[in-house]
Amino acid sequence: MRSFKCPSPRQTLIAGLVALALCSLITLDKPLASIRLQRRPHSRASWLFPMPATGFRANSWQDVNSAHMRTLIDCTERGTCSANQTKVVIFASWDFTYAIEGHVSGENIWANSVMDALDELGYTYFFAYNHHQLADRYRMLGDLVRIVIAQSPLVHDCIRDPNCIKSPMNLLGVPLWKIFGFEFWENSYMPHPLGKPWTLSPANYRNGNFFLGYTVNRTCNNQAVVPHTLREHRVFVLAKRLSYFFENSYQWPNIDYAHPPHALHDLTFVGSIWNDTAEEEKNVPPSPQIPAGILNLNEANLDADEFYREVAFSKLLLGIGSPPLSPSPYDALCLGVPFLNPVMRWDKNNPENRTAWWTQHDGFKYEQEPYVYHVLKDPNTTMRTQRFWEAIERAVSTPIERYIPEDMTHLALVSRVSALVDTDWRSRAEKLVEAWRGSGDVSARFALYF
Template sequence: MARRLPSTRILLLLAALFGFGVFMTRDADLEACLREHVELGHLRAHGNLVGKKEEREGGESFEDQLQRVWNRDDLEGNEDHSWRDHNHHTLKALTICIATQTCRPNQDKVLILQDDHYRKALIGVPAGERIFARSLMKAFQQLGYTYLFAKEMGEVSAFYSLFPEQIRATIIHRNEYDKCYDDWERSCLKSKINPRGIPIQDLFTSQFFGRGAASPFAPWALVPEDIRQQNNTYIGYSIEEECVKQPFVPTLSRPRQVWLLGKVSKFFHGPYYPYSRDVWVKASKELNVEFIGAFDYQEGGTYPGVRNLQLPDGPLVGKEEFDMEISRSLAIIGIGDPIISPTPWYGLCYGTPFLNPVKTHLEDDGTTRIARSQHPFAGDIGKPHVYNVGSSDLFKPPQIDPEADDILIESLREAIDVGPRERFIPEAMKQEQMTARVKKWLETDWKAEMRVNLESETKWGSDARWKQLIM
């Protein structure tokens, strides 16, 4: 018996993905393949790929939804097209595998990435947030999941209409995440008044370095460091495959230079800067080293005894130059901010020790505890990889602990003389362990978790609005 031809909707979807000429003369082999294998029944059995009619009534037409997720005409003149190209090729592969029932393991499980850090990570824009995003996408690839980019929340909704059963999670920008909960009348959440919204259990946000989300939605915030007290979902990130590509420079072959960690010059004047203004000149003379860094020019861009590699009107220091300078430096020194930066981990992978500034507090019983640390997770590793450089919290800005400079100089002397002579990557930051955490996250029953969270929180569970949600 002859196979049934695809419906008009399926032809529209395939035409949108492959070009409307695909059913004419442009690709006869592909046309024959699709007409041979694509059956509407296959797609319905796989979760109704094209969305449910009742959820589209009163909204965009199917053709409009296709244009929203596959429209190259709305790109700004200087915008990079890489993420659109990724979507184009990925949607092709996904549609064919579903239609022909040939999906690889997890290929028919879809993740939507709306946070712009993921789009920027795709093209290699440097920043700690993109390191986290890039590492996550690497794990998705290893696990075989399909991921698609969305620039606006409207595109996210369109993807849900097209792939209502395939989507496993959506990661959106924190600003959009807050809007979904704060503005109930225009909320993006799926409910009786918004049947085309995002199921609440699918909605995640990436909380980057040092930030978290409040209960009861804390577990739906993915974080790069294990901040247990915030109850977020620790995903972490891995620099393993990336950093080992940088050639290792033996300590004795390195120039007498030390990298200062702080991408903006205002950190030299901020409340957490622990040293005097003259410490770099003094340390340079005592230890015969040069202090370098890459800072913006918000606060002038210069500081006594520090050479800024960032030119006033020049392009930003690129990742290749940054990695090279870190790998050939004798040490990295924190200046109080930014907190929990990825840079110290790269340094340790290059065999470069990190000097981590900490504020110490003297307890009534005479013991000392760390009251603040620029990088508490790296600080836990200890010598010879990380040196915690203490200054007393008795001195409040703009006061400086008079012993802080001397403690820094002696710590730097020790780090140069005794510091690591080989690469070091913590076990938790290796790609295999990071991918295992991503797998656990994606395989968790988040619908059940959300029910427990809502029912256990009096503040939210008693709110009648939550009863309108559709999970």
């Protein structure tokens, strides 16, 4: 009788990867950022993922999944995987799939930065469009998956689905401690059950979240810093939508942009503002207009290159209250243009207590002049107007060089991404659950998900 021989770990891994490749990976016909793929014939991977010999470019995030699977199977079969290549990250977040499509919201810029760092570090990543796909990806990749980065709603979708989350009834499910919420805002409306360390943030809110951050190096470093003497004597107003000027968050309704004080008599204000006031539920007056004194450069949003050029030829980027947490001030600083950051709320007894500040961009709360100028929204409109113009005058008369805050540099981001993937999160979660048990906290029920 022929004896049964257990497969080797490598054979088991190859079999699992091949099985995953044969599973139904969804198909959506949307154009995405192209990624050049290499053709390596004479391997199992080439049987599963045939492609032209030269010049092929992936044009969907599903193609990226296939390319990464091909490479992972190929290096595993050949025994040539790099140090981090068999460490897998799964993205269960639309911010990442939209980023691959070419969207440029703040969330997409953050997602692109994370993917750039993972690429540089040599990790492998895959996309899942919903928690059902997440469950399928994880079921086949298992222990290769170091972490899952998921939209907060998808974190909870997985927790609620017994076919997704790991439990005594689903031992191949995703362990809760591997799932991290990808949350752009400081406070998630759907908090992670394991607490703030399992919530990733784009800015250092100093609130206990895992500060992952991002960088604008990939775009702004390609732009030259315009010498201060060659710039126009103007301020670029950060306001993509006309409706921003009619929201409660608008900070400067008292400012007459058309008539600055005598010391700034030749200063102008420009912006790129599109009229979105026809959209539903916009609380605006009839025939809304851009405030007098602001020249609209384009009634549609500028494309990226035009935006960089117009900001680079300005002496200040002016925040008006919205949009919050925009990456644009980082772009401006990288172009040598300071940012005026409105402070909407603060400790009236200690105005300099920045931990109590609520600003348009809390990522800049602790930055100082001449890079970021903070102006408190004083209830006394005379005082508020005075502070506004004084900050403007200091900013436009004080040149700065290209500036990227240290914790938003590319090297800092890469270091944090590496720490996120390689930290022993299971041990941290186990200690947390033990502490809950010791205190009688009902949250100890999450021990079931280990």
